[in-house]
Amino acid sequence: MDIYIQLALSGLFIGGVYALISVGLTLVFGVLRVVNFAHGEYLTIAMYLTYFMFQRVGIDPFVASVAVVPLMFVLGLVTERLLIRPTLEAPHVVQVFVTFALSLLLQNLLLTLFTSDFRSIRTPYATAAFQIGPLYVSWLRVAVFVVALMLAGGLAAFLKYTYIGSAIRATAQDRRSARLVGINVDQVYAVTFALGCALVGAAGILLSPLFPVNPYTGADMILISFVVVVLGGMGSIAGAVVAGLSIGIVESFTGYFAGGELKQLVYFVLFMVVLAVRPNGLFGRKGAEVMDVT
C-alpha cells in the first residue's frame, strides 16, 4: 500500500510542475487564440535569470521571484507589442511561424550568450525531505506543488473577481462584442500575454533548484505542456491543472509498474482515447472559444 501512496505523491508533485508550466500557455491560447511555441523559451529565460541572481548575487530563488516575475511580465509586454499584435488578424499559420521562429531565435541567442553547458543552482533545501512513516516527501516538491495550485487558484480568482479579469474573459468569449462594450481589447491582449509569461516565469523560478538549465531545457519540457493544454481543454485553467496532475500520476504508476520507457506511450494513448471521446478535452468547450475559469 505504501508504494501506491508514494507513487501517487510523486505523480502529484511532478503533475503540479506540468500544470504550472501549462497554465500560462492555456491562458494565452484562450484569450489571444495564439499557440505560443516560444513558451518554453520563456521558462528557460526565467531559469537563467534565477540562476544568475543566485550565482552572481547570492539571491535565493524564492526571493529572486520578486524581480524575475515582473521582468518576465515586461518581456511578455514587449513581445506582444512587437511580434504578436501585428499578426493577430493574420491566418493561424502566420502566428505559428512567428512564435516558432521566436522560439528558435531565443534558443540560439541563449546558446550564444551562455553556451550549451548545463547550469545548476545548488541550495541546501533542494534535496531535503521529510519522512512520514515509510514515505519520503521532498520539501521543495511540496512547495512547488502548493505554489502551482495557489497560482492557478489565484489566476482563476483574478479572472473572476477583478475588472481586468472580467475584461479578459469577455475578450476570450467574443473579441468584437468586447470592443463594442468599450473594452480596450489591445490592452487585454497585452496584459494576458504578459501574464502568461509571468506565470511561466514563476514556474521557471520554482524549477530552478530542481532541474539544471541549458538553452533547450524549456523546449524539452514544453512538449508535455501542449499535451496538458489540449487534454485539459484549450483555454481552460482548471483543465490544465487536472490534466497536469493526471498525467503526472499516470507517468508515475506507469514508470513503476511498466517501466520508464513506456511512460510516454501510456499517457499518449490515454490522451488519444480522451480526445476520441471528448474532442475538446476534459474541460474545453466546442471550438475552444470559451475560457473556463471555474
Next chain:
Amino acid sequence: MSQSKHCLPRRKVLGLLAAAPVVLTSRSVLAQGPIKIGGIFPLTGGNSVFGNQNYQGVETAIDLVNDRGGINGRKIQLFKGDGNSPQAAISETNRLASREGVRIFVGSSTSAVGMVASQEAERNGAFYWEGMAVANNYTERDFKNVFRMGLSAAGLGQPAPLYTAQVLAPMLKIDPKNLNVAVVAEDSAFGVDVSKAVIDQAEKLGIKIGLREFYSAKTTDLSPLVLKLRSLDPDMIIATQFINDAILLQRQMKEMNYSPKAFVGTSAGHSTLSLAEAIGKDVNGIFSSSFPLEANLSSLTAEARADREEFVKRYEAKYKVTPAVQESLGFVVGVALARDIVGRAASDGASDLRDASLKVDVPVGSYINGWGLKFDDKGQNQRAFGSVVQWQDQKMMSVYPEANKVRDPIMVPLPAWNAR
C-alpha cells in the same frame, strides 16, 4: 657588347639553382593552400554540450599542430559543421565538401550524427575520422575511408563490470557471482548499446543482473525508478545516462534517502563537470567507466607528456575551464589525425590517408590519454581502451586500468549522503 655582360656569374647561378627547390617548394605549398578538415559535431541542440567539448578539444589540437609548423609546412584549416541532428549532419557534410572543398572530416560526439556524416563523406570520396561515436555497427559497414579511433559501445561499457568484478566486489566483500547489479539506461541508441555491452560482459563474469530499466533522457521525474531500486535493493547500480537525467537520478535518490553500495556510470553524464556543479559533494564516490581522462604520467611517452601539459595550458587559457574527458578525447583525436595520419600520408587525398591509416603503428602511451593507434581491417582502432574514473573531492580521478590509475578508489561501500 661583350658576352660576359649577359652572362650571370657562376656563383650567382649556383646560388639560384640551390634556392630553386626552396622557392618551388614554397610555391607548391602556397599553390596547395591549407589542408582543410571539417569537424562535424552537434554544436547546437540537445547534444551540444558534448559536441562543443569535443570540437574545442580538436580545435586545440589543430592550433597546436599549426603553431608547431603545420604539416610539411602547410597549415591546417578547421571548418565547423553543426550536425545538431542527423539531417543537419548530412547537409553540413555535403556543404563543407562541395562549397569549401573539404576532403577530410572528423566527428562526431553521437552515433546518430557519426553514422550519417561518415556515410556522406564516404559517398563524396572523402576521408572520415571518428573519435566519439560508439555504435557497435559503426565499423561493420564496409566503408573504405572511414576509421574509428575511439571506442565502440562494447569498449565503453565493458570496464564497468570488469572493474566491478576485479576491484569493487572484493572491496564490498561479496563474491562477484553473488553480486546483484541493477542496470539503468536512457533509451536512445547510446543507452541501449552501452548497457547491452555492460550486461554481456557482466554475464560472462557471472554477475547477476537483477534489473534492467530504460527511460527517456528527457524525463522530468525518476522517482518511480528510485522506488523500484529501493524495493529490489541491488548491491550496486551501473547507469548509462546523459547529463540532465544523471543529475536528476542522484537528486531523487538523495530525496528518498536511497543509496546502493556502489554506483558506476558509463561516461556521458557521469564524466562531465556539470554533474559536480549540480550535486556538489554528493558526487563523491561515484565511478564512471569512460573514455580515459588522463593517463598515469609514467605510462606516457615524453612527447605525450609535453602534449598534455600544452593542451591543459592552452585549453584553460582559451575556454577558461579545466578540460575533462570529452575535451581530452577531442584533443587526442585531433592530434592523431593531424600528426599521425595526415602528417604521414603521401598526400591529403582519401586513398593516401586510407593507406596511412592502415599502415599506422603508434604504440600505447603516445597520446595524452594513454592510447595508441593501430587499425584492424574494418577500421577500428585496436589501441583504444576504456578506463574508470572516480569522483573524489569533486574532481574526476582515474582509478583503472593500471596504466591510467592515478588514485586508489575510496568510499566503497558508499557512505550515507551527508558523509560524502
